[in-house]
Every structure is written in structure tokens, then in C-alpha cells.
Amino acid sequence: MKVPSAAISRLVTYLRILEELEAKGVHRTSSEQLAEEAQVTAFQVRKDLSYFGSYGTRGVGYTVPVLKRELRHILGLNRKWGLCIVGMGRLGSALADYPGFGESFELRGFFDVDPEKIGRRVRDGVVEPMDVLPQRVPGRIEIALLTVPREAAQEAADRLVAAGIKGILNFAPTVLEVPKEVVVENVDFLAGLARLSFAILNPKWREEMMG
Amino acid sequence: MKVPSAAISRLVTYLRILEELEAKGVHRTSSEQLAEEAQVTAFQVRKDLSYFGSYGTRGVGYTVPVLKRELRHILGLNRKWGLCIVGMGRLGSALADYPGFGESFELRGFFDVDPEKIGRRVRDGVVEPMDVLPQRVPGRIEIALLTVPREAAQEAADRLVAAGIKGILNFAPTVLEVPKEVVVENVDFLAGLARLSFAILNPKWREEMMG
Structure with a gap:
């Protein structure tokens, strides 16, 4: 089934x-x-x-x-997943401070390419350069929250994949290309706005959807 | 169809x-x-x-x-939608600074209940108390980005609905109850993490999904 x-x-x-x-x-x-x-x-x-x-x-x-x-x-939430945040701009920093990850998800790394951000303290850690991903990911980090700008997203994803990441929660508004062993979930609030726009303009469609 | x-x-x-x-x-x-x-x-x-x-x-x-x-x-993106942000914590502030809303969406209001946040300048505006929603929303703001904590989300949604909001992009991890004329889209990254968790643990399911 x-x-x-x-x-x-x-x-x-x-x-x-x-x-x-x-x-x-x-x-x-x-x-x-x-x-x-x-x-x-x-x-x-x-x-x-x-x-x-x-x-x-x-x-x-x-x-x-x-x-x-x-x-x-x-859902596999009876285990602990290691997370990292890639892209420590406003959104990445907000996520680093987010208190609600619960017992199944633990932040274990913070990465950026910007020398101004590298070395900054966040939560229980420090922002590290992307170059150390191959040392940090294997056996320790399974899922990356990708919060870099759209134009940097594919390259960052490639580096995560090369380091052995298993899943990417993609906040960048772009379709990532990854090998089929790697799972991508898109958190795309602009797509959410576009769906709202369509739904507001099409109340009849909404009625049909709700059965 | x-x-x-x-x-x-x-x-x-x-x-x-x-x-x-x-x-x-x-x-x-x-x-x-x-x-x-x-x-x-x-x-x-x-x-x-x-x-x-x-x-x-x-x-x-x-x-x-x-x-x-x-x-x-x-999709209805050939028009301009008025947006507001309700909840000016880290996430709300990050969204207020987000440069990528494009030509179809325009931020027209920033609201919070916290006296410490009210009056703060953000983007081209200032954070206002929730009490002024009935004056700000009608004819000007159609969609709210709801970025308050989970326990405050339903009350904030009720106030938005009473003020005449048409759609809510809900970032709070909870199911909002709204009248059927109001559209809700959930941007729920914890749900995204749970779906990643399931997908990583069930590669066979993923293969079936991809046909």
C-alpha cells in the first residue's frame, strides 16, 4: 500500500x-x-x-x-537527529536561537562562508567555515537547515552532500539537485504566499478542496 | 475538473x-x-x-x-498584496528585513503586543500595538505573516480575522481555527523536519514516491 x-x-x-x-x-x-x-x-x-x-x-x-x-x-522521532545550520544570516541566527526543536532534534553545528560571521558564538557553539563540513558531518550531523541566499544554495547543498549529509531542510527559494539518497524538504514561504494568493482569489476551488 | x-x-x-x-x-x-x-x-x-x-x-x-x-x-501574482507581520520576535524581524518579497507582496504593517517592541523602527515602518489592527487592515492588508509563539497564535489569529484579514501565513506550530472565508497556509519547519526524519528512515517509501 x-x-x-x-x-x-x-x-x-x-x-x-x-x-x-x-x-x-x-x-x-x-x-x-x-x-x-x-x-x-x-x-x-x-x-x-x-x-x-x-x-x-x-x-x-x-x-x-x-x-x-x-x-x-x-516518524522516527524516538531517536535523536543531529542538525546543523548552514548560512548564519538573519534567518539562520533566528533558527539558532529557536527554543522548540524538542528532544528529537539537536543543533550540533553552525556554518558560513563569511569571515565576519565565522568565530561568532551562537547558542552552545560557534560559527565555523564550510571547509570543516567533512570533519563535522559524518557520524554526527544527519540533517542540515539550509538558510543561505538562493544563489548560494546549490553549491552549499553540493558541499553538504559531499560531506555525507542525509537530509536538507531547504529554506532557499530554489529547487536543489541532489543524489537520490539525499532527502530534501522545502520550507518555502514565498510559495506559501503564492498558494494563499491563489486560494484567496478562488473561493470556489477552496470549497471543492474541503469536500 | x-x-x-x-x-x-x-x-x-x-x-x-x-x-x-x-x-x-x-x-x-x-x-x-x-x-x-x-x-x-x-x-x-x-x-x-x-x-x-x-x-x-x-x-x-x-x-x-x-x-x-x-x-x-x-496564481494572482499580477496584482499587489498588502502584508503585515504579527509577532516581531527574531523570526518576525528576520522576515521584516527579507529583501525577496518581489513585486506582488508589500509589507504594510508590523504588530506586537510587547510594549518593549512597540514603537521600534523596522524597514519602512514602525511596530504598532495589535489594538490598531481594525484601523490598519481593511482595504490595505490582505495577508498576515503570523510569527507569534504557539500559545499566542490562536488569539492573534482571532484578532486578525475580526479585523478582516483574508489569509494567514502561519509560522506557529499549531492548527489555527478560522472561519472558512479565511485561508491559512502553514509554514511549519518542525513538520518539515519530521517528514525528513521519516523519509531518511524509509528509503523504500521514497523510491515508491518517485515512481
Whole structure:
């Protein structure tokens, strides 16, 4: 059974909802409650979970901590991932100070090519030149947050790939070319603005989308 | 014909590729070239465009500036959208300084609830209290970039909605509840990290995804 990419995104949403329920002291939930919070149908919730096994009991629902643990396991969040930030401009610096990476993600490196930025202290570390990537990445850093300007993004990605990176969270507004063993996720807020623009101008389309 | 949400995202990618081709002085392109750059199939490119009309000539392809103009028109980027930033912390400040909003998006307001931030100069403006949203939004600001902390996001969204906002680009890691006339796009990089985590651990799934 082919798991659609959108289902993975929804699992992340369900996990977030479960964490909020747990924080409120709620111990049991249902596909209906998860659906309402996630703004999808209960059928969708059950289908998304069914790709990965059988969860919950008919008429009883789900135990919040159990389903949370299962979703963390499915998503690979029950382990620790080493992150680095490549590009220590405004956005990279904001991310370096971001307090919400949680227990699954740990910042382990900060890189830039600008001599003015190299050596600057950030969080628990210091900004290093890109040249040391081959020494820093293997066995220690799996994922890079790429926050360099668009025109520098492909070269930085090439250097990360050569150093052995496994995944790139790309904030630069460009399509990166990487070997197929390397995974890229784009965080592209200009694309988000363009989608908003389309959706605002096409209310009928939105109604269709929401079924 | 129901246009899938992913097709809209791909149109944004095609537009970006066309802009890069134009910058390089390329005048003609093909579904094959667009497909290669966007890392999809040529069939997919033609299908995505076919939802909105008939573009290109068999055997001749597309004229870059013409297709670019058409895509900008489809996405509503041939007009000017008024933006505001709500939440002037690190991320909001980074976005206020971001040079790449382009001709379709214009920052017209900066808001926060923190008295220490209110009055601070940013870009061409000044940070104002949230209370003035009802005076600033109507007829002037259509889209808000919401960069407040998670626990403040829903209340800020409610105030934006009450002021007449049409769309919210939500950077807070939470699902916002808004009336159906208001559009929300989530820019959620923690969700991006979770999807990377899943994809890195499931190379077989990735292969299936890439067909």
C-alpha cells in the first residue's frame, strides 16, 4: 500500500494534537476528535493510521500516550537527529536561537562562508567555515537547515552532500539537485504566499478542496 | 475538473524555473525541460497546466515570458498584496528585513503586543500595538505573516480575522481555527523536519514516491 506524502504530513499534525491533549491531561481520544482538531474527516484519520498498523479499539478510541508513542516511532522521532545550520544570516541566527526543536532534534553545528560571521558564538557553539563540513558531518550531523541566499544554495547543498549529509531542510527559494539518497524538504514561504494568493482569489476551488 | 492542491504548489515551482530561465536569457522551453528542473514528469507538467487552459504548441513548446505571465495571472501574482507581520520576535524581524518579497507582496504593517517592541523602527515602518489592527487592515492588508509563539497564535489569529484579514501565513506550530472565508497556509519547519526524519528512515517509501 502506497503511503501518500500528505499522509505523513497529517501524522505530524495528529502527533502535535496528541501532545496538546496530553499537556491538558486528556488520556483518551477518538478519530472524531483528532479529525476535528486536524480539520479532516474521521475516515481520513483512520485511513492514515491504517497504513502503519492497527491502532485504537472500536468504540473505545485511542489511548493518548500510546498513540503518541506509536506516531513518534513511525516518524522516527524516538531517536535523536543531529542538525546543523548552514548560512548564519538573519534567518539562520533566528533558527539558532529557536527554543522548540524538542528532544528529537539537536543543533550540533553552525556554518558560513563569511569571515565576519565565522568565530561568532551562537547558542552552545560557534560559527565555523564550510571547509570543516567533512570533519563535522559524518557520524554526527544527519540533517542540515539550509538558510543561505538562493544563489548560494546549490553549491552549499553540493558541499553538504559531499560531506555525507542525509537530509536538507531547504529554506532557499530554489529547487536543489541532489543524489537520490539525499532527502530534501522545502520550507518555502514565498510559495506559501503564492498558494494563499491563489486560494484567496478562488473561493470556489477552496470549497471543492474541503469536500 | 478538480485541481489538486499539489498542482498549485507545482505551478509555483514552474514559475520559479521560468524566472530563472528568463534571467539566463532563455526564450523558449518545453514540458520536458520544466519537468527535469522541477523533478517531475513531463506528463505531470502538461497535466498541471491543462487545468487552466491550453498552453504551448506541440513540437514547439512554450515561450518563457508568455508562460510566466500566464502562471502569474493564474496564481494572482499580477496584482499587489498588502502584508503585515504579527509577532516581531527574531523570526518576525528576520522576515521584516527579507529583501525577496518581489513585486506582488508589500509589507504594510508590523504588530506586537510587547510594549518593549512597540514603537521600534523596522524597514519602512514602525511596530504598532495589535489594538490598531481594525484601523490598519481593511482595504490595505490582505495577508498576515503570523510569527507569534504557539500559545499566542490562536488569539492573534482571532484578532486578525475580526479585523478582516483574508489569509494567514502561519509560522506557529499549531492548527489555527478560522472561519472558512479565511485561508491559512502553514509554514511549519518542525513538520518539515519530521517528514525528513521519516523519509531518511524509509528509503523504500521514497523510491515508491518517485515512481
